[in-house]
Amino acid sequence: MALFYKAWLESRVRFLASAGVLAAYCISFVQQARLNFPPVFEPRLPYTVYIWRGVYNGIDTLLFVVVALVLGLGGLQRERAAGTADFTLALPLTRIRLLLPRAAVAMGEVAALAIIPAIVVPWMSSRIGHVYPVADAIRFAALFVATGAVWVSAGIFWSTVTSAELTGAVAAILTPVVYVATVSSTALRRWPAANIFNVMNGAHLPYLDPATSLFTGRFPWGAALVLTLVAAGLVAASAAAATRSDF
């Protein structure tokens, strides 16, 4: 339990600052619907599509991905740079047991961040006279949790395999850029499900109705399972790298 508390203390500023900005963005975007909805050039645009474009396929998505990556940073390599790695390594625990609580706390924080739009969007929408289905907001939150787990794992991986200061952070932040460039410039482009950003918000995928930007049927459990496995694989790779690192 102490390790979970340690991970929380190390990441709480990142988490709380991110939660504040994410909540402020969601509140601000929904409030702007008073001025900007319906758009001048799309007077018949459904409100749910407006929300999807701004929250689930807009800046909010980018913010969430960046925050998830940053929450994954930390660990023994960072402690080595700070000069405290020896104390942590002297604890009667394996390196894997040091890493897993950090991963669990980061995943929990990402899950909490994913829930923010699910709470803010339906609540704020009702305050300005619009309706956004809570069930769909929760489904998007679930997809954000699944994809966020992958980005957290990527952040953990980079912070485990890189030792220079800020290198892990830069590598983590560049990861989605390189990923999108790879997916959009290769044969994977023809397979929308290969793009994690599409899976995250349902764009170009059959489980999202393009006319309403709401879920059409069953929740895509298969995609969520694949993302969970990818995240688990990255954490396992990080654990293997941490075990073999020389301090």
Place this chain on the structure above:
Amino acid sequence: MVALVLSLGGLRRERAAGSAGFTLALPVGRVQMLATRAVTGLAEMTALTLIPALIIPTLSPVIAHQTYPILQAFRFGVLFMSWGAVWFGIGFMWSVLFAGEYTAAVVSLLTPFAYIVVYANVSGGGRRFLSANPFVFMSGVEHFTNGTSTLTGALPWIEIVVLAGVASALIAAAMWVSSRQSF
């Protein structure tokens, strides 16, 4: 994002790493150290800005069998550089103010998003002060007139000079703060 990350580092980070004492013992002033870091960072950012300006006109005929005017690419590069310098200045300031590990990095990365929230509220949902919207300004969309997504008129030099002034003020303020900090 890259502009913000390039601006991170400096004496506060070195203090956290335990090497600030060695750097402070060098026979140079703090302002000189920060000025060198700012110049290097801005030069790196300029180099990054040139990448699309060089790659797109060069590779468009080879890959897409299309031409893209090199002058257009450089004009967009100027727009990128103008707001990029402001982001660099903001990150530079945060790196001087925050000592905690990752704190400056996280605050820097969250700044554009917080700025967009503030901007959206001040501008009435993005209806006014378009040049203050970094994404609109960097894309040049407010200057498109002929439906071809090209910059046809003169570049918005007044706004560019204002943004350069803001970036310079941020870097100068960071130097002022750093010169008064106790290590």
